[in-house]
């Protein structure tokens with residue numbers, strides 16, 4: 205067991221399990237990024253509910269949300285690390301795994317901060333776990349994407365930057381119903397997603413599955429929600445900028461991802477006041 209608080213030791217162990225030749229494209233990195241994102245992306249800024257704090261994806265109804273299908277594998281892959289470092293919370297472990305994966309796959313440095321605690325299953329109330337339906341529906345377009353991410357507190361630029369994570373990994377028919385990778389380099393963090401989205405011609409895939417888009421060679425894919433990123437003029441402007449400038453994308457992505465994994469995490473304020481739990485009403489604050 206590592207000494208309590210030795211996050212560098214945990215990070216090292218996460219990095220050491222990423223390479224997995226017999227899994228998908230040879231890396232657990234992409235699914236760890238998706239785990240960190242789905243644990244965090246339930247946040248609702250108005251009610252200050254959801255988010256990565258609490259590691260509520262262990263519980264109903266969140267654990268059974270169709271949008272989280274497949275993430276049980278990511279959680280299981282991390283279990284030996286939790287056993288080795290039992291002092292770390294699942295909430296910190298899942299977000300640290302996402303941040304570490306991004307860095308190890310060649311992405312920007314993510315300023316990950318500890319401080320999340322796990323909800324005690326024995327003290328769980330009905331309000332502690334976010335309802336299903338807070339994560340985006342891949343079948344829908346820009347209005348839906350904006351609605352979901354504005355609810356978390358993101359703006360258009362942050363939305364486009366975050367979706368650039370689809371440079372990584374792939375869709376699995378037995379998880380989401382969709383199939384295939386977005387890029388030829390799904391274990392390498394890059395701005396390829398934007399290059400391909402803005403540079404190739406995408407047409408509806410002819411198959412017996414949900415509507416998704418395919419390139420001329422029928423090797424890559426885009427979801428309807430990805431197509432929103434070039435169909436919406438505001439989003440498209442930003443996507444073209446990221447396609448041309450990798451450094452700007454890396455900088456914006458790092459900032460947006462740090463914000464994402466911190467949603468709902470009680471941090472106190474810079475005046476030294478005590479942290480406020482996300483679902484607690486701040487004294488004097490109007491919700």
Ligand code: HEM
Pocket residue numbers: 234235237238241274340341342343349366367369370372373374375376377379380381382427429430461
């Ligand atoms: C409009 C927003 C989004 C939609 C509709 C969406 C939808 C999806 C879907 C349907 C999959 C396939 C799941 C599977 O079959 O295994 C997926 C995978 C993935 N998503 Fe997203 N996503 C969105 C935003 C994001 C964001 C913000 C991130 C991270 C910052 C992200 C990271 C990933 C990664 C890394 C994978 C690959 C997972 C793997 O290879 O197992 N996505 N996404």
